[in-house]
Amino acid sequence: MNTLGTIYFYGLALLALGGAAGVVVSKNPIRGAMGLLLLILSIAGLFLALHAQFLAAIQLIVYAGAIVVLFLFVIMLLGPSAATPSDRRGIVVRIFGGALFALASIAALWRVVAVAMEAHRELPMPQPDASFGGIDAFGSALFADALVPFELSSGLLIVAVVGALAVARGRQGQASMSRSELDVARSPFPKEAVRELPELTSGVFSHEIHLPEPEETRVEAPLRGAASTTPLKESAS
C-alpha cells in the first residue's frame, strides 16, 4: 500500500510537471490546452490522494469540463491566428526575467525545504475520518464557516458573466448594419468589385409585392376592334 501510494504520487507528479511544461513550451495553443488538461487531471488525482474527493470532482467538472473547453472554443474561434509566429524581439529580456523569477523561486523553495528537513518534520499525516473531504463534511464546512464568501462568490460570477458579455459583444455599430451592408463588408472581394444586383421585381427574392396591372391599359386599340373577348384571351395566354 505504501509503495503503491508512492508510485501513484510520483507518477501523477511527473504527469503534472509534463503538462505544465507542455503549456509553457508548446507553439500551438491547442497543444497547450491539452497540456493544461493533463495537468488538471493529474491534480485531480492528487486531490483524491489527499482525501479531497469533492474537490477532485469540482476540479474535473469546472476545469476540465468548462475552462479547458472555453479555451478550446476561443482557440478554434481565432483559427490559425491563435498561434503567433515566434519572434526574437526582446528575447533576452524575457529569458532574463524568466530566469530571475525561476532562480528567486527556487532559492525560496530551497530555504523552505532546508528548514523543513533540518527540523525533521516528516511526520506521518494524521488519518482523517472517512467522511473527510466528502460532500456532507465539505458542504457543512462551506455553509457554516464560509457562508458569506460563498454568497459573495456568486455575485462575483454574475458580474464576471455580465462583464464578459459586455466586453466580447463588441461595438453596437457593427450589429446595427443592415444585412446587405454586412454582406459587402464581409465579402472577401474589394468593395468596388461587389456588383450592385439589379432589383428583382418578381419571384421569391423580390422585396415588394408587385400585383399585375389591369390588362385593359395594355391592350392596343386595333385589337379591340377585332373581337371583344380578345383581351381576356391574351391575358390568359
Added chain:
Amino acid sequence: MIPVEHYVILSALLFVTGGIGFLVRRNVLVTLMSIEVMLNAANLALVAFNRSRLAHDAAQTYSGQSHTGQVFAFFVIAAEAAEVAVGLAIVLAFYRLRRTVRSDEADLLKN
C-alpha cells in the same frame, strides 16, 4: 504516506513553471493558461496543508476536522472561472481590434 513536503515541492515547481510561461511567452492565450497552472499549484498546496493540519480549529467544524484549505481552494476555483471568462472575452475584443493575440501588440495606452 507521502509527507506534505513533497506536495509542497511539487506545488512550487508547478508554480515556477507557470510563472516562467507567464513571463516568457507572448501569446495571450498561453499567458492565461500559465496563470491557470499557477493557480492549480496554489490549490495543490492549500489542499495538502489542509490534509496535514486536520484538527487545527476543530471546535466548531463538522466531525471535528477542519476543511479550511479545501474551502479556500474551492473559492480559488470559483474566482478562476470568473477570471478565465473575462480574460477570454478581453482576448476576443483585443483580437477584433488588432487581428492578433500577441501581448506586445496591446499598446493602446502607451504614450
